[in-house]
Amino acid sequence: MMGILEKRCFESVSRRLVRAVVIAFLFFLYCEVIHYCVVLLQCTWPSLPVSSSPRGHSKGQLKVMFIADTHLLGFRKGHWFDKLRREWQMKQAFQTSMVIHKPDVVFVLGDLLDEGKWCDDDEFNYHVSRFKSMFAVPQGTELHVVSGNHDEGFHYMITDHKHLRFERSFDSPSVRMLRIKNNIFVLVNSMAMEGDHCTLCTAAEDQLQKIATKLAQLRNCGKRSSSDDSCSEFQGIQYTKPVLLQHFPMYRQSDSVCNTEDSAPPEEKNIPFRLRYDCLDQRSSNQLFSLLQPRLVVSAHTHHGCYLVHPNGVPEWSVASFSWRNRNNPTLLLARIDSNHHVVSQCFMPKESTIMNIYILGGIVSFLSLFWPSSGLGRRKKFW
Incomplete structure (x- = not known):
């Protein structure tokens, strides 16, 4: 019984770590690639x-x-x-x-x-x-x-x-x-x-x-x-x-x-x-x-x-x-x-301060995700 609980506990921690890493990577991808597109598309x-331009x-x-x-x-x-x-x-x-x-x-x-x-x-x-x-x-x-x-x-x-x-x-x-x-x-x-x-x-x-x-x-x-020879060049x-x-x-x-x-x-x-x-x-x-x-x-x-x-x-x-x-x-x-x-x-261009703030937010979200339940709502209801 203890072996099963330990295995489930290990799987739960692993899933939470993977989730935190994925969230951190998505924030990194946004800050280093997508954010540049978002900002530059506004230019x-x-x-x-x-009125001052002729046809063509x-x-x-x-x-x-x-x-x-x-x-x-x-x-x-x-x-x-x-x-x-x-x-x-x-x-x-x-x-x-x-x-x-x-x-x-x-x-x-x-x-x-x-x-x-x-x-x-x-x-x-x-x-x-x-x-x-x-x-x-x-x-x-x-x-x-x-x-x-x-x-x-x-x-x-x-x-x-x-x-x-x-x-x-x-x-x-x-x-x-x-x-x-x-x-x-x-x-x-x-x-x-x-x-x-x-x-x-x-x-x-x-x-x-x-x-x-x-x-x-x-x-x-x-x-x-236009026939002036001095202007031929x-x-x-x-x-x-x-x-x-x-x-x-x-x-x-x-x-x-x-x-x-x-x-x-x-x-x-x-x-x-x-x-x-x-x-x-x-x-x-x-x-x-x-x-x-x-x-x-x-x-x-x-x-x-x-x-x-x-x-x-x-x-x-x-x-x-x-x-x-x-x-x-x-x-x-x-x-x-x-x-x-x-x-x-x-x-x-993107503001350095904005990028740093997004990174801070990403770090907080990634950290908090470690404490989110790793199982779905349905499984929690079944367990209780």
């Missing part, structure tokens, strides 16, 4: 005004995703579990976004790596390989990056070698113009905007001048007869004001003008920005505005979101960090752009 692409206009629209400051950890900073956790979160969020939102192009606005400015070539190549694996894009989606201060170093730390290895690894020169679906993007290395006539800065400013000249020619050719290309993409924000005194949901906390907003460290200086900002005449600026670097309109009427969005190591609620930007218009919306 939608913004819509351009129909949607065919020329471009769906653009902006992320920044992924800061893939190296071997010097952070715990191994911290590194594992953050990389899983970013990969899961990014790849889920690719499946749900299917952007035409993704721009990563600097600080892809956390220790690119310190590491040797072997370590750098290892980090680059990890980044390309985590942020792989599907066929039909383009990915372009600009350099950040953690990728090459601030201006005073940059060497030709550091600059060239990043440029080769990501096809990211200091200044680059892209034309995608009749939309023009100019990508600029913020650390090359120091204005001190160094080799890097001189080359970047020369390239900016060439792009400005080409944009002016394209703009003028749009006003001339621009046939079939429509002029549109470019979108300027860079790591540093344009000159601003602080984040006090920023009021997006992911802007800096109140205690940080009024801290003055350090020029060429927290943002571009006024000279470089004016130079970019004057040469490129952009219709939109998108930047990063501060790890906080921001939206402002500069005195010349040009709007600027700063995208917050995409890493949960820097924020409880990382964000990305979704933009719909055509040759004449653009509209931008923010997309928030």
